[in-house]
Amino acid sequence: MARRVRPKKHMYWHNAAKLLLEHGMLPTNVAKAIQYAFPHTDVTGRHVGAYKRRLINDSMLTKDIPKTIDMQDAYSMVEGIISDDDRFVYQCVVGSAKSTLKCFEYKLTQEAKEPKEDVNEWLENIVA
Amino acid sequence: MIKSIEHAQIEQITNEIHQLKGWAVDARRRDDDEAEKMYTAKIIDREVKLKELKDKVLTKEVKMETEKTDEYRDDAGGYPESEIEEPTPDDGLKGLEAIFGGEKYSGRKMDETDDPPHDAYSVRRDYRELFGKDESLETRLGLSDWDDMADIMNEMGEYIPEEEPKPIIDDSVIGKLKASVNVPEEFKFADDMTFYTMLRNIFRNKYILVTGPSGCGKSSLGKILASITNKPFSQFNFGDTMNPAAKLLGDTKYNKDDGTWFAPSRFVSALQDTNGAFIMLDEVTRDRTGDLGNILMPVLDGQRYLALDESDDADIVKLDSNVFFFATANIGREYLGAANDLDRAWKDRFTGGIYELDYLPQKKEQELIQLRVPNVSEDDARRITEFAQKIRDLYKAEELNIAISTRMCLTTAELVVDGMKLLDALKHTVLPFYPITAGDDTERVKVIQAIQSMGE
Numbered sequence: 001m002a003r004r005v006r007p008k009k010h011m012y013w014h015n016a017a018k019l020l021l022e023h024g025m026l027p028t029n030v031a032k033a034i035q036y037a038f039p040h041t042d043v044t045g046r047h048v049g050a051y052k053r054r055l056i057n058d059s060m061l062t063k064d065i066p067k068t069i070d071m072q073d074a075y076s077m078v079e080g081i082i083s084d085d086d087r088f089v090y091q092c093v094v095g096s097a098k099s100t101l102k103c104f105e106y107k108l109t110q111e112a113k114e115p116k117e118d119v120n121e122w123l124e125n126i127v128a
Numbered sequence: 129m130i131k132s133i134e135h136a137q138i139e140q141i142t143n144e145i146h147q148l149k150g151w152a153v154d155a156r157r158r159d160d161d162e163a164e165k166m167y168t169a170k171i172i173d174r175e176v177k178l179k180e181l182k183d184k185v186l187t188k189e190v191k192m193e194t195e196k197t198d199e200y201r202d203d204a205g206g207y208p209e210s211e212i213e214e215p216t217p218d219d220g221l222k223g224l225e226a227i228f229g230g231e232k233y234s235g236r237k238m239d240e241t242d243d244p245p246h247d248a249y250s251v252r253r254d255y256r257e258l259f260g261k262d263e264s265l266e267t268r269l270g271l272s273d274w275d276d277m278a279d280i281m282n283e284m285g286e287y288i289p290e291e292e293p294k295p296i297i298d299d300s301v302i303g304k305l306k307a308s309v310n311v312p313e314e315f316k317f318a319d320d321m322t323f324y325t326m327l328r329n330i331f332r333n334k335y336i337l338v339t340g341p342s343g344c345g346k347s348s349l350g351k352i353l354a355s356i357t358n359k360p361f362s363q364f365n366f367g368d369t370m371n372p373a374a375k376l377l378g379d380t381k382y383n384k385d386d387g388t389w390f391a392p393s394r395f396v397s398a399l400q401d402t403n404g405a406f407i408m409l410d411e412v413t414r415d416r417t418g419d420l421g422n423i424l425m426p427v428l429d430g431q432r433y434l435a436l437d438e439s440d441d442a443d444i445v446k447l448d449s450n451v452f453f454f455a456t457a458n459i460g461r462e463y464l465g466a467a468n469d470l471d472r473a474w475k476d477r478f479t480g481g482i483y484e485l486d487y488l489p490q491k492k493e494q495e496l497i498q499l500r501v502p503n504v505s506e507d508d509a510r511r512i513t514e515f516a517q518k519i520r521d522l523y524k525a526e527e528l529n530i531a532i533s534t535r536m537c538l539t540t541a542e543l544v545v546d547g548m549k550l551l552d553a554l555k556h557t558v559l560p561f562y563p564i565t566a567g568d569d570t571e572r573v574k575v576i577q578a579i580q581s582m583g584e
Contacts, residue, residue: 007298009307014299058295085301088331088357092309095356 008054012089013038016078017048018055024067025074027052033074037082040094134185138178145174246281248274301328312356313499316492317349317485325481330357330406334480335428335453337412337470343533344487345496346456350408359406359452362398367414376423377436392436396445399427399434404450413457413470421474428453428477453478490517493534501541508544511582512537515554518578528571530561554579 013034020030027048034043055061069077152167251274252266298307305324315323329336330353338346347363354361369375378392398405415421427434427447434445455478457470475482488496493513497504516532523531536557543553558579562572 007296007303010297010299010304011308012304060295085304085331089301089304089308091358092305092327092356095358096309096312098312098355 008058012086012093013041013043014051015083015086016081017051018061019077019081020069020074021048021052021055021061022065023069023074023077024065025069026067029071029074032071033078036075037078038090041090042097132185132188134181134188138181138185141174141178141181145171145178148174246278248272248278251278251281301331309356312352314348314352314496316488316496317345318483322483326353326483327357329480330359330452332480333450333452335455335478336480337455337457337475337478337482338485339457339470339482340485341487341531341533342458343535344485345534346485347408347410349485350406350410350454350456353454354406354408357406359450360398360401360403361406361408362394363408363410364395365410365414366420367411369415369420372415372417372419372423376420377434390436392445396434396436399445399447399451401451402448404448404452406452406454409453409455411458412455412474421471425473425477487516487520487531488534490514493537496534497537497541500538501545503545504541508550509541511550512540512544512554515578515582519558519575522574522578527574528562530571532558536561551579551582554582 016034016037017030020033021027025033026045028045030048031043031045034048035041052061056063148167148171152164152171155161155163155167255262298304302324305327306320309324309327311320311323326336328334338349340346350363351361364375371379374393376393376395378390378396380388381391382388395407398407409424412421423434426432432447434447436443436445487493490513493516494506494509497509497512498506501509516534516537519528519532522528540550540553540557543556544550548556555576558575559572562570562575564572567573
């Protein structure tokens with residue numbers, strides 16, 4: 001009986017991270033390069049570390065690869081590898097992570113002020 | 129079991145032979161050679177007969193067995209396919225695990241063409257066949273040694289270790305979106321897959337048309353998608369123009385210093401936005417002239433251009449490659465001036481799909497109201513949405529011509545938050561949509577009755 005294999009998650013930063021890990025970079029430095037390419041990302045060295053373990057477990061990456069590039073190389077390589085769909089998915093991640101979307105900005109205003117504050121201010125202006 | 133004639137004869141002859149042998153032994157004891165010879169001849173005769181009979185019985189049995197199996201043959205002479213499923217090699221492995229315990233066989237996979245696993249006895253038998261019987265070796269080796277050899281042989285190739293399944297990585301656009309993007313809480317219009325498909329359509333520049341009743345959230349949906357994708361948002365309402373050409377193309381302006389010049393429209397600027405604008409064409413069915421639709425045809429199809437006038441050397445506005453169109457339409461009997469359906473050619477332009485939105489289910493609508501009017505109480509939000517559902521049921525039953533929209537629910541909630549009583553707020557918001565006409569069974573009376581039935 002064939003074992004059912006679930007598809008594994010593939011996120012917008014995985015391609016870039018894999019490339020740098022293949023060049024022996026440490027997860028912390030890989031995360032820095034990803035943060036350089038995706039400034040609003042919340043990916044940290046721990047995320048990259050977990051991804052690295054997954055790659056090793058899946059035999060898609062070998063352990064203890066010697067480092068062959070420096071940070072400057074990493075920055076330029078990451079810029080080069082990001083595809084249009086990765087960039088689009090990143091935009092969507094940032095967009096959907098906003099606590100309140102642009103179209104509901106009034107909600108932020110309402111949350112910031114007490115409900116009566118607006119009315120009092122408005123009434124004071126009328127009386128004055 | 130009933131004996132056949134042959135079996136009875138065999139039994140009889142066997143008894144006779146046994147008797148004759150006894151008599152022959154007696155004759156030998158008496159030294160009666162003649163009698164012994166006679167009995168011996170009779171024994172030989174009986175034995176020949178016995179052999180013939182046995183052969184006959186054997187042939188008959190084989191024949192019967194063959195006939196028996198022939199019963200199962202189909203008309204074509206073949207055997208019909210069994211309904212019992214053939215065991216797979218893995219089933220065999222499970223059986224072995226059940227008999228001998230799981231440890232020995234776990235992690236191994238039986239190749240379909242391979243023999244069963246080696247054990248101590250089979251290894252010793254194979255050794256004898258290959259090299260002959262070696263008493264000294266077999267005395268020296270115990271059963272456990274042969275068992276170890278069997279293990280080694282099994283590992284050497286008779287059994288192959290199970291390969292780890294190759295990881296399947298979903299790196300498609302929708303796969304990446306699903307893995308990375310959370311569905312925002314404001315998106316209550318449809319299931320998650322619709323959300324991801326809409327994002328995919330935006331990425332692939334497949335335009336979307338959303339239809340549905342007024343106030344159900346079509347425009348809000350467009351704004352949410354534009355906000356998520358972080359595209360510059362421009363909205364153009366098809367119902368608010370007296371001059372369609374000027375709205376989409378631009379108009380001539382004059383001042384005394386510069387004279388007359390052509391000012392391109394906001395629409396033209398949006399088309400050329402290098403960041404790839406998100407253009408919402410709102411209420412496209414409200415354009416009764418049809419001019420807006422005709423002007424937009426080459427913009428929405430593969431030509432992707434807008435001609436600013438009709439001359440041969442007209443200025444052409446080329447669309448930025450990432451411009452995206454999101455159109456909304458009211459299709460239904462209650463919309464004055466709206467067409468009952470859209471032109472087929474117009475629909476064809478929206479290759480991302482036509483999404484038919486309906487009003488939200490009560491629970492989701494209540495959540496949305498509480499989200500967008502945070503100071504409304506849960507109870508008020510619930511009562512407003514339950515009233516809306518009641519009116520929508522009357523609308524579906526064709527007892528009313530207008531349904532309550534989500535927008536009307538939000539307006540009511542805002543009034544309640546600002547201090548109006550719930551029933552008054554409902555009357556204030558809803559009743560103007562139902563005309564004052566004479567009679568006791570008018571739409572307005574039905575709505576008032578529905579409001580009053582809510583109690584205080």
